[in-house]
Amino acid sequence: MAGIYIHIPFCKKLCFYCDFYHVVSVKDNSAFIDALLKEASIRKDYLENEPVSTIYLGGGTPSVFSIKELETILNTLYKLFKVTDDCEITIELNPDDVLSGYLEGLKSHNINRISLGIQSWRDSDLKLMNRRHDSAQAVIALKETLAAGFENVTIDLIYGIPGMTLKEWESNLDFSFSFDIKHLSAYHLTFEEGTVFGKMLEKGMISEIDEDDSAAQFNLLVEKAESAGFIQYEISNFGKPGFFSIHNSNYWKQVSYLGLGPSAHSFNGYSRQWNVRNLKGYIKSVNAGESFFESEELDTKTRFNEYIMTSLRTMWGIDLEYVEGMFEKEGYDYVMNLAGKFKNYGLMKLEKKSLVLTNQGKLISDNIISEFMMPGDE
Numbered sequence: 001m002a003g004i005y006i007h008i009p010f011c012k013k014l015c016f017y018c019d020f021y022h023v024v025s026v027k028d029n030s031a032f033i034d035a036l037l038k039e040a041s042i043r044k045d046y047l048e049n050e051p052v053s054t055i056y057l058g059g060g061t062p063s064v065f066s067i068k069e070l071e072t073i074l075n076t077l078y079k080l081f082k083v084t085d086d087c088e089i090t091i092e093l094n095p096d097d098v099l100s101g102y103l104e105g106l107k108s109h110n111i112n113r114i115s116l117g118i119q120s121w122r123d124s125d126l127k128l129m130n131r132r133h134d135s136a137q138a139v140i141a142l143k144e145t146l147a148a149g150f151e152n153v154t155i156d157l158i159y160g161i162p163g164m165t166l167k168e169w170e171s172n173l174d175f176s177f178s179f180d181i182k183h184l185s186a187y188h189l190t191f192e193e194g195t196v197f198g199k200m201l202e203k204g205m206i207s208e209i210d211e212d213d214s215a216a217q218f219n220l221l222v223e224k225a226e227s228a229g230f231i232q233y234e235i236s237n238f239g240k241p242g243f244f245s246i247h248n249s250n251y252w253k254q255v256s257y258l259g260l261g262p263s264a265h266s267f268n269g270y271s272r273q274w275n276v277r278n279l280k281g282y283i284k285s286v287n288a289g290e291s292f293f294e295s296e297e298l299d300t301k302t303r304f305n306e307y308i309m310t311s312l313r314t315m316w317g318i319d320l321e322y323v324e325g326m327f328e329k330e331g332y333d334y335v336m337n338l339a340g341k342f343k344n345y346g347l348m349k350l351e352k353k354s355l356v357l358t359n360q361g362k363l364i365s366d367n368i369i370s371e372f373m374m375p376g377d378e
């Protein structure tokens with residue numbers, strides 16, 4: 001099984017926190033679609049004819065595209081790849097693009113998973129982050145999506161927003177769980193270099209919330225999601241049973257995927273590729289038959305580090321049998337030696353034959369993961 005990710009790099013407005021590759025414009029649509037379809041055709045053998053069981057339309061903002069444009073993209077994928085009948089097809093929608101005719105169109109084109117970028121139900125947060133929508137639009141968007149009969153609906157929320165209290169985060173969570181959503185992605189706000197928030201932080205115009213508040217918001221998230229019937233299958237991802245994102249889970253399980261569009265990444269088990277992060281450069285190079293990506297063959301240490309980085313964030317943890325099979329006794333001993341210390345501190349535990357983070361461990365997952373990284377040969 002394999003997956004396909006399509007990066008649609010257009011946004012109508014710049015969100016102050018966002019570092020995903022995007023351009024604030026919608027004028028290059030047709031040239032972009034032509035290049036995207038061309039890339040799909042050039043790289044049709046990348047997945048070696050494996051059945052494609054997930055397609056993810058992400059961005060940027062895929063919902064700037066009309067149903068006709070999405071249809072053109074999907075039809076090309078159906079022609080070039082072996083897409084399975086029950087393929088999970090996700091689209092990211094911005095709440096202000098959700099109109100009932102549009103939802104019908106998505107449904108009739110087999111799109112069966114909707115990811116709504118709510119971010120917060122509070123107007124003051126949405127304004128601070130420079131989102132296009134307000135909370136009233138977000139409520140309508142979610143209600144209409146559910147009313148249109150989409151069963152597999154997920155929303156994105158951000159916490160750790162400057163000025164947001166624990167009580168306000170609690171209301172955001174309670175309000176989210178009052179809807180029949182099946183999945184939630186909740187991310188702690190990160191101040192990425194080069195973004196508006198990143199620059200404001202440098203100039204002291206905004207500040208990060210303190211560590212105790214961050215931890216309290218994370219703990220509340222885990223607790224509330226669990227009592228609402230959601231399973232935390234990855235640090236930032238919560239799903240009702242049967243509604244985990246297959247596409248994202250496959251990233252964490254080392255399944256091959258092909259990424260199309262500027263900045264998209266691809267992985268086929270032994271190498272990674274990443275497309276140029278520049279729309280004009282991407283279109284020009286694809287059309288001219290020039291190279292539009294860089295790639296890296298993955299050596300054993302890199303594969304080991306990637307496995308730890310992804311698996312430790314999930315509920316499945318580090319599978320010790322897999323480690324022994326893939327990285328031999330050396331890899332196994334390395335993991336077990338380090339794990340001893342974290343187990344003693346109550347940050348990690350052994351579950352069947354896997355090492356998983358405890359709730360305490362999840363709070364400092366980045367630090368634990370970095371201690372597991374094997375240094376490269378220099």
Ligand SMILES: C[S@@+](CC[C@H](N)C(=O)[O-])C[C@H]1O[C@@H](n2cnc3c(N)ncnc32)[C@H](O)[C@@H]1O
Pocket residue numbers: 017018019020058059060061062092093094116117118119156157158187188189190191192
């Ligand atoms: C590719 S983005 C956006 C999808 C869609 N364009 C939207 O804005 O709703 C996916 C998600 O990543 C999260 N995200 C992006 N940048 C972030 C940051 N700096 N800190 C925390 N969450 C972030 C947001 O929740 C966002 O919805």
Ligand code: SF4
Pocket residue numbers: 010011012013014015018019020022059060061094117
């Ligand atoms: S969060 Fe979404 S809409 Fe906002 S800039 Fe990033 S990709 Fe675009």
